[in-house]
Amino acid sequence: MQKNRHVPERSCVACGAKMPKMQLVRVASSSEGTFTIDTTGRASGRGAYLCKSSECWEQAIVKGAIERSLRRELSAQDIGQIRTYYQENIAPNVTAT
Ligand SMILES: [Zn+2]
Structure with missing residues (x-):
């Protein structure tokens, strides 16, 4: 088994x-145009990473940070997917300040 000491880093x-990649959520856009929240980190295609801050998710959706990074427009369905993921996985973990 190969031990990899270097922790791959990505930017939100x-x-x-x-x-570290593990602390980010990857979204991916495949060449067929399928948009997925890539929970395995293995989906093919262009990927974008988001940290688990609620502000970043808002920005990603409202200001189009994901669209810029993936170089494609997101459909209402894609955005719905992001919102659902956010509400189920990110929002409950965010401590209110
Ligand atoms: Zn962020």
């Missing part, structure tokens, strides 16, 4: 913060 498309 909304705030630009660099952090």
Whole structure:
């Protein structure tokens, strides 16, 4: 088994913060045009990463940070997918300040 000491880092498309891939959520756009929340990190195609801050998800949706990064427009359905994922997985973990 190969031990990889180097932790791959990616930047959040909304705030630009660099952090280990594991702490980010990847969204991917395949060449067939399918948009997915890539929970396995293995979906093919162009990917964008988001940190788990609620502000970043808002920005990603409202200001189009994901669209810029994936270089495609998101359909209402795609955005619905993002919102659902956010509400189920991110929002409950965010501590209110
Ligand atoms: Zn962020």
